[in-house]
Amino acid sequence: MSAYCSRWTLRFLNRLCVSGLAKTNNKHVQHFSSQTSPSVQVCIVGSGPAGFYTAQHLLKNVINTFTQTAHLERCEFFGNVTIGSDITMEELKMAYHAVILCYGAEGSRSLGVPGEKLSGVYSAKDFVGWYNGLPANKDLNPDLSSDAVVILGQGNVALDVARILLSPVELLKKTDITQASLDSVAASKIKRVVIVGRRGPLQVACTIKELREMVNLPGTKPVLDRRDFEGIKDALKDIARPRKRLTELLMKVAMEEPSGRDAERWAAASQEWSLRFLRSPIKILPTADGKKVAGIRFAVTTLEGSGENAKAVLTGQEEEVSCGLIVSSIGYKSLPIDDGVPFDETQGVIPNDMGRVCQTPGLYCSGWVKRGPTGVIATTMNDSFETARCVLEDIDSRVLDCSMAKPGHHALRGLLEKRGVTPVSFSGWEKIDALEVTRGDEIGKPREKLLDVQEMLQLARA
Amino acid sequence: SNRRRPALTAEPIPSSLDRAAVSCNALFRTAGTRLVGGKTRRDAPNTATPHKRAIRTPQSQIIINVVFVDRSGQRIPVKAKVGDNALHLAHKHGIDLEGACEASLACSTCHVYVSDAFYDKLPEPDEREEDMLDMAPLLQENSRLGCQVILTPELDGIELTLPKITRNFYVDGHKPASH
Numbered sequence: 001m002s003a004y005c006s007r008w009t010l011r012f013l014n015r016l017c018v019s020g021l022a023k024t025n026n027k028h029v030q031h032f033s034s035q036t037s038p039s040v041q042v043c044i045v046g047s048g049p050a051g052f053y054t055a056q057h058l059l060k061n062v063i064n065t066f067t068q069t070a071h072l073e074r075c076e077f078f079g080n081v082t083i084g085s086d087i088t089m090e091e092l093k094m095a096y097h098a099v100i101l102c103y104g105a106e107g108s109r110s111l112g113v114p115g116e117k118l119s120g121v122y123s124a125k126d127f128v129g130w131y132n133g134l135p136a137n138k139d140l141n142p143d144l145s146s147d148a149v150v151i152l153g154q155g156n157v158a159l160d161v162a163r164i165l166l167s168p169v170e171l172l173k174k175t176d177i178t179q180a181s182l183d184s185v186a187a188s189k190i191k192r193v194v195i196v197g198r199r200g201p202l203q204v205a206c207t208i209k210e211l212r213e214m215v216n217l218p219g220t221k222p223v224l225d226r227r228d229f230e231g232i233k234d235a236l237k238d239i240a241r242p243r244k245r246l247t248e249l250l251m252k253v254a255m256e257e258p259s260g261r262d263a264e265r266w267a268a269a270s271q272e273w274s275l276r277f278l279r280s281p282i283k284i285l286p287t288a289d290g291k292k293v294a295g296i297r298f299a300v301t302t303l304e305g306s307g308e309n310a311k312a313v314l315t316g317q318e319e320e321v322s323c324g325l326i327v328s329s330i331g332y333k334s335l336p337i338d339d340g341v342p343f344d345e346t347q348g349v350i351p352n353d354m355g356r357v358c359q360t361p362g363l364y365c366s367g368w369v370k371r372g373p374t375g376v377i378a379t380t381m382n383d384s385f386e387t388a389r390c391v392l393e394d395i396d397s398r399v400l401d402c403s404m405a406k407p408g409h410h411a412l413r414g415l416l417e418k419r420g421v422t423p424v425s426f427s428g429w430e431k432i433d434a435l436e437v438t439r440g441d442e443i444g445k446p447r448e449k450l451l452d453v454q455e456m457l458q459l460a461r462a
Numbered sequence: 463s464n465r466r467r468p469a470l471t472a473e474p475i476p477s478s479l480d481r482a483a484v485s486c487n488a489l490f491r492t493a494g495t496r497l498v499g500g501k502t503r504r505d506a507p508n509t510a511t512p513h514k515r516a517i518r519t520p521q522s523q524i525i526i527n528v529v530f531v532d533r534s535g536q537r538i539p540v541k542a543k544v545g546d547n548a549l550h551l552a553h554k555h556g557i558d559l560e561g562a563c564e565a566s567l568a569c570s571t572c573h574v575y576v577s578d579a580f581y582d583k584l585p586e587p588d589e590r591e592e593d594m595l596d597m598a599p600l601l602q603e604n605s606r607l608g609c610q611v612i613l614t615p616e617l618d619g620i621e622l623t624l625p626k627i628t629r630n631f632y633v634d635g636h637k638p639a640s641h
Contacts, residue, residue: 049562060558209568209593242596376597377562378570382627389627 040395041408043092045083045337046102049380050367054100057388070426076409078416079424080457086421087412089338093362095411097402098391101341101350101357101365102384105332105373111152115284116328119143120293124157124329131164131181133449138180143292144188146324150296152281153329154197155205155374159214161327162193166220166271176446193273194321198280198312200303201228201250202235207376208246214273215253221269224254228277235306250275278302279319280312284326295322332373348372355387362400364391428460435459521545526618530557533624548574548611548622559624565609567591570598572608577621584611600625 042058044051052066059074070077081087083103092099108125110116120143129137149165151158164177169186177185197204215222229251236244258266279298287294298319301312334350336343342358344351349372350365357363366387367380375383394400416423432450439448450456524544530552531537540555549572552559560571567590576584581604587595591610595601608622 207593208596209590212589212593241601245592245596376569378573378597378599381560381562381571382599385627 038405040402041096041406043096043099044102048104050102050384053381053384054366054388057385077426079429081423083337089340095407097406098362101369102367103369105334105368107333107335109331109333111328113281113283118284118286118293121326124161124327127161127327131177133178133451135451135453138451144184147189147191148323149190149193149325150323151195151327151329154195156210158195158329159206159210162273165190165193168219178449191271194276196276196279199310200277221266221272222253223272223274226255229254293326295320334369355390424460431459432456524615529621531623533626542613544613544615546613547609549609559608567594570594573598573625574608575602575623576604576606580617580620583616
């Protein structure tokens with residue numbers, strides 16, 4: 001059971017500004033003249049894994065946890081600063097030699113079907129934000145009293161939602177899930193969670209660790225239809241290892257009788273979850289009074305082509321499922337940050353080549369805003385290192401002109417002060433962190449998160 | 463390409479940590495036996511000859527040689543204590559091996575390649591490690607997670623190479639197409 005919900009993000013500080021001084025190391029200094037060369041000023045926008053891994057690789061030669069990185073003399077943390085309202089991209093570009101955008105994906109893809117706005121329909125982004133304690137989602141208050149839930153999408157986030165809805169309270173209460181969500185889940189009446197995908201078993205977007213955790217979830221039973229797996233075995237022969245192992249696990253659950261402890265658990269289970277394939281949502285159905293969700297209508301699809309590129313095409317058949325809660329988990333989406341920063345609306349990313357933003361010298365990006373909202377921590381780590389390497393290469397080769405000194409965070413502070421914006425320093429963040437951990441200690445959790453931004457700011461500035 | 467290791471089995475396999483605990487217990491029992499009826503010299507090498515009582519260094523004191531090869535190809539020889547895991551060892555010596563989940567088998571950032579001569583001397587990875595290795599870019603037949611490589615005397619001379627970072631970031635080696 002994962003004990004961390006939002007371990008990697010300084011989650012209440014979207015769009016904040018981590019200002020990192022990347023003083024060139026000895027290798028780079030040799031390229032400069034004998035006069036003292038100005039230190040290179042770099043600004044990183046976003047303090048999630050992408051931001052921190054990029055910072056780490058720029059300030060290299062030391063192993064750092066994110067906390068250690070933030071403590072480095074050459075690294076300055078500015079929380080609670082919003083690009084656009086508190087500071088502009090133009091001002092950052094003037095104050096720093098390089099600006100690296102690592103602000104992730106704070107939007108989500110919409111279904112584009114009627115009924116999407118009914119009460120009881122949530123984006124996974126908001127639902128996950130709710131149980132993870134994002135202040136913006138603290139009042140979500142989802143109704144968990146119906147017995148059936150439909151989750152649209154079959155990625156790791158979809159499985160995470162299912163996991164939270166179905167996990168025994170004894171396990172959840174030892175995690176950093178918010179107390180309010182824990183109470184909600186504890187009181188819920190959910191018996192059945194259906195996780196729906198438009199394509200087939202060979203196209204599920206989740207990965208094996210998360211699937212295995214669901215298969216082994218105490219008090220629950222997985223329900224897979226063996227008919228969905230006919231003919232799949234032959235396709236396994238030539239596919240890559242990760243997909244192969246994942247599919248083998250799905251097939252085992254779908255087609256083999258459970259043995260030993262699994263058999264006992266499934267027989268005794270009071271809750272079930274299932275994966276349903278080849279179903280594409282076309283309409284969300286309201287209750288008689290038109291106010292809440294009552295169900296969902298699907299078009300039945302079939303696959304054209306195979307493997308990762310298989311496409312779902314309509315068959316003309318339709319199917320309806322009753323439910324009292326729908327969570328749409330079809331992808332996060334990045335948003336454009338500023339008119340001066342190119343943005344590809346179709347792909348939902350900043351157009352770039354290896355992290356160098358197209359047609360905009362001095363601007364870089366890493367993480368989800370660079371390559372799209374997929375992948376695990378190792379993916380983001382590698383991606384951030386690639387961007388950092390490009391920045392260092394550009395400094396080295398003078399593609400990035402660092403011969404003129406730039407004011408860096410001094411300019412930033414000046415502008416923020418003028419505007420009456422008080423940023424949160426890293427030690428301010430640490431005060432919030434310390435209080436959350438203390439509160440968690442009192443009730444046997446890793447932390448109990450503060451949900452109110454004003455409370456956080458008061459504490460940070462105390 | 464697929465690794466030649468057998469796929470997951472139905473039975474739960476004890477984790478490497480469990481195995482390490484078992485082998486530590488075995489070491490203590492062995493050390494206890496040797497201590498009975500005689501002195502043990504801490505720095506004595508393992509010299510078991512028929513006419514002499516064997517004098518052995520307690521396993522936890524044995525130092526072995528490990529070579530890390532970093533991403534730029536630089537070889538970094540270090541000394542390690544038996545029982546140490548390769549991730550902690552790397553951190554002790556400032557080697558740039560990330561351990562995002564702090565050895566809890568929840569990520570693949572400590573992915574290393576084990577030199578061929580030593581790969582088979584390691585106990586097989588359990589299911590949970592295999593699951594995480596699935597996520598490692600540039601997976602090879604000799605891939606392991608550094609946090610699961612527990613150093614034993616027979617691993618003296620092992621080389622652990624950090625995978626190079628490339629553009630190909632997708633966890634199963636391809637780019638997803640829209641559907």
